[in-house]
């Protein structure tokens with residue numbers, strides 16, 4: 001970590017959360033119209049009224065004035081695939097065909113010298129340009145893909161959770177490891193990277209379809225041996241996938257039970273999709289604390305189905321939200337929540353702006369078990385922040401002429417916003433470089 005003790009302060013309209021708006025209503029968020037975020041040594045020292053905090057700053061403190069823009073905690077993406085930046089927008093297929101026809105073809109390229117490095121650079125540039133400062137990331141089956149990703153993340157000092165995919169069947173030969181090598185390579189990566197600076201490891205069996213029971217058992221062993229690591233995988237995304245999973249694991253009571261019986265369902269487990277869930281599966285999630293990860297743009301793009309957030313909440317299941325690039329179609333967590341709103345509307349549910357912005361900051365931090373480190377501006381948190389211009393586009397500026405309060409303004413931001421609204425992104429108080437778009441490689 002960069003151990004600068006210098007004080008820096010960001011001035012602007014601060015918005016952050018201290019609780020879930022669904023439970024705490026108006027008391028869940030903090031809003032300071034002329035606010036100051038005081039950062040010392042990369043962490044939040046104070047957040048509050050500028051007029052009260054400015055006189056407390058040391059003489060040498062640097063104050064960066066972002067008024068009238070919003071300043072929020074950096075966004076968090078709970079499920080995304082680094083090797084799929086050139087799979088995004090692949091036409092006309094649902095999950096299994098999409099994997100075979102596009103994804104497995106692109107993922108093979110990560111064995112080529114320098115390719116994982118190139119994709120990791122692009123990927124982190126794109127996340128930061130979208131205001132995302134933490135993500136749970138799938139790399140490819142190649143251990144060097146995770147190595148390259150962590151090295152690039154460490155260079156930028158971003159807090160990332162990532163893992164090498166484990167996959168020992170139903171994939172091209174070049175993308176298969178074995179139960180033994182997947183275990184060994186994952187363990188070596190955990191030893192090298194988990195807890196190094198801001199990097200965290202996720203044990204990453206892609207899903208039941210591409211892992212033998214021996215491999216899921218090996219992944220479960222890794223999880224038991226490294227309780228601080230996350231587990232990430234996919235479940236109940238697509239009907240054909242579910243039928244195939246049940247065929248491959250005839251002894252399991254249901255799809256969730258495939259993971260549960262291999263020790264892969266617990267509070268650190270990030271379970272992508274959870275669309276077609278049986279009653280017993282929801283119950284297993286509620287009992288174990290497993291996290292259901294809602295990926296709206298991906299679920300719509302691949303025609304997978306509609307995530308039932310109200311049902312998950314009613315049962316007390318932890319929910320996170322995510323882009324799922326490259327099944328997903330936007331790197332922006334704002335765009336992701338605009339699509340989440342529509343997915344919920346199709347089921348007679350709704351999503352207020354405060355709830356959407358909570359989900360992509362503190363909500364995801366809680367779901368990832370990292371809310372003591374990121375997701376808010378409470379003192380002691382790592383100072384990852386995004387500065388947002390709610391009137392960045394012509395259509396948004398025009399619409400803002402008629403908004404009456406903060407809730408309406410934020411709803412416009414969530415519904416129409418994307419990376420164009422991001423003025424700056426800070427990683428532990430340091431301004432992240434913005435990639436210059438050249439249109440080429």
Ligand SMILES: [Zn+2]
Nearest residue numbers: 079234272324
């Ligand atoms: Zn995925």
